[in-house]
Amino acid sequence: DAGITQSPRYKITETGRQVTLMCHQTWSHSYMFWYRQDLGHGLRLIYYSAAADITDKGEVPDGYVVSRSKTENFPLTLESATRSQTSVYFCASTTSEGGTQYFGPGTRLTVL
């Protein structure tokens, strides 16, 4: 049972490049989330999805794009990476309303 996985685990890129972070879950959870973790800010929600083809903005969506064509996948794309997007990114998923959120292992992204 793989649960929720993220790839890559580490990524170094340059300013202006497009980067896609992948998230895959094997539980068929309806809801999926993307967070970024920065020192002093805790975990902040970037985007979330209630089901395939349904996405909505979180607290810090600027500079990010998401899609969800399949229930199990929820990729996060930085269309033109900036240094301020250097962070650790976590994907999470949960069942219907009220469920526990389960987090992936994270992707450490460095933008030079």
Place this chain on the structure above:
Amino acid sequence: GENVEQHPSTLSVQEGDSAVIKCTYSDSASNYFPWYKQELGKGPQLIIDIRSNVGEKKDQRIAVTLNKTAKHFSLHITETQPEDSAVYFCAGRNTGFQKLVFGTGTRLLVSP
């Protein structure tokens, strides 16, 4: 929207001592309060949660208390062990929403 504040940001205790981490929330409609533990290099993992119809919940050495009137909740760890060393996050959520709002985290260090 909801705002969750967490204190202290760092906490050092001796093995066997108790540790208490406190969080306050702003939205009186919030009714679900989970606590997550994050070990180095890993994603956050749920350790205990409490809903607004309960004042206290215990699970072995950990407990959570909730004061709805004062809008604060606390994590209590008794008989701390070195493996309790980690970053702990509190969070709050409103009825009908899947979005969690996290505190900024507490780094707990348990010295042998």
